[in-house]
Amino acid sequence: MASLFGHIAASTALGYAFFPKQTRPATLLLAGFCAFAPDLDVMGFHFGIPYGSEWGHRGWTHSIFFAMIFGGLLAWFGTGCFSRPDNPLSTDKSAVAKAAWLIMSTLSHPLLDMLTNGGRGCALWWPFSTERIFFPFRPIQVSPMSVGGFISEWGITVLASEAVWIGLPALCLVGIARFIRAVR
Numbered sequence: 420m421a422s423l424f425g426h427i428a429a430s431t432a433l434g435y436a437f438f439p440k441q442t443r444p445a446t447l448l449l450a451g452f453c454a455f456a457p458d459l460d461v462m463g464f465h466f467g468i469p470y471g472s473e474w475g476h477r478g479w480t481h482s483i484f485f486a487m488i489f490g491g492l493l494a495w496f497g498t499g500c501f502s503r504p505d506n507p508l509s510t511d512k513s514a515v516a517k518a519a520w521l522i523m524s525t526l527s528h529p530l531l532d533m534l535t536n537g538g539r540g541c542a543l544w545w546p547f548s549t550e551r552i553f554f555p556f557r558p559i560q561v562s563p564m565s566v567g568g569f570i571s572e573w574g575i576t577v578l579a580s581e582a583v584w585i586g587l588p589a590l591c592l593v594g595i596a597r598f599i600r601a602v603r
């Protein structure tokens with residue numbers, strides 16, 4: 420995993436870069452939750468699900484399929500956008516934007532994990548393939564799975580690595596998007 424901070428930085432940057440009109444506190448929180456939620460699969464360890472299983476850590480919850488279903492459902496229930504009587508999905512741009520943001524936030528999680536230098540790869544193509552994959556370039560220091568492990572030199576190394584490989588690109592993305600909007 421990347422750390423909670425790294426994942427939330429990504430979802431926040433995606434919002435300010437691509438969906439600036441939707442960046443209200445509640446939606447920022449929802450997007451942050453989406454960016455972190457795939458790692459709730461670590462609870463599987465307590466139920467004896469092995470790391471290498473498709474149902475284990477970095478398995479099915481770290482897939483494009485999961486991101487689309489989870490982000491879409493959370494947009495549906497979490498924002499109430501789709502529950503209006505006139506079913507505005509096809510015309511309400513804000514509903515579509517919120518759903519897109521939450522899906523992208525969820526998907527950003529496995530993509531960041533695939534840039535980390537430890538653990539197993541992610542089952543990005545589940546359920547079509549259970550293969551665990553990484554990107555060829557993996558500069559992000561992998562984060563410990565426990566809070567105790569994070570309060571250590573390892574945690575500081577992780578934050579420094581994420582500041583460079585997640586924080587800076589996130590700031591650049593938001594800056595470039597704002598610049599493009601300003602000159603339009």
Ligand SMILES: [Zn+2]
Nearest residue numbers: 420457458532
């Ligand atoms: Zn993860």
